[in-house]
Amino acid sequence: MNDTSNILHFLWRIVDVIVGGIFIYAGAIKVLDPVQFANDIDNYKILPWTISVGLAFYLPWLEIFCGLALIVRRLYFGGLSILTALVAVFLAATIAAKIRGLDITCGCFGHVSQNWNFPAHLAIDLAILAALLALSFRVVSGNRLQDAV
Amino acid sequence: MKSSLVRQALVLAALAFVPTLVQAIYFGDKVSWRSPVPASEMVTVTHVRAWGENAIWVDARPDNEFARDHVPGALPLNEDRWSELLPQFLAAWSPEKKVVVYCSSEGCNASREVAHRLRKEAQLANVFVLEGGWEEWLKEK
Secondary structure (H helix, E strand, O other): OOHHHHHHHHHHHHHHHHHHHHHHHHHHHHHHOHHHHHHHHHOOOOOOHHHHHHHHHHHHHHHHHHHHHHHHOOOHHHHHHHHHHHHHHHHHHHHHHHHOOOOOOOOOOHHHHOOOOHHHHHHHHHHHHHHHHHHHHHHHHHHHHHHHO | OHHHHHHHHHHHHHHHHHHHHHHHHHOOOOOOOOOOOOHHHEEOHHHHHHHHHHEEEEEOOOHHHHHHOOOOOOEEOOOOOHHHHHHHHHHHOOOOOEEEEEOOOOOOOHHHHHHHHHHHOOOOOOEEEEOOHHHHHHHHO
């Protein structure tokens, strides 16, 4: 590896750690108050209450494990794929809720995010999605290069 | 690569189940799987009538709906003007009173949210949600 690729590798690792850290933080906050998170999911009026409660227990742990996968680089692509899917579904649900005129709090980062407005939610989610897609693209293109050699 | 991706995703999904189960058991009595509000925190109109003067009605609907009509003696407290209306509500509240929050109907969420915030942010006990909301009150009137 030359210096440039070393620096690039280091920068990508920073992105891994930041994105992974964001999901660990978001998951940990929700683990502490699953009832509030169940209410936040229920506010979208998409799922029955029982499923909202089940997801309120499950999703935060899934976020934490996937965030850890990005940081420690074990089960990396699996974690990346799950997080990308979660953010994409969440974005779609947020936009759908807005179109349906629902005034929702996303609950993504607990109380920190409760006063965020819709454009702020959207901007942060799109930024996270862009980072996840960039990391995925890097893995896929890296594998293609290896296959080609 | 695809099979490895699926395998990794399944491993992570399975790993997350372990603490989920532990937590669900731990929180078992703190959350109801049937209704967003535990049965012990839901009340009917008949129930509240029996409390008489010991109940404070809280209207969690938007201002225009409150202005159109409301339960006699109810205080407005909605999330749009929470910080403005909360002090007015607290001035009328006393510890021995039971707080009954309602919104427009069975399907609305505002009463649950307001009740939740009263318990959490204002640290009030004895906060209840009216089953069926304003619609039910009209029927029982």
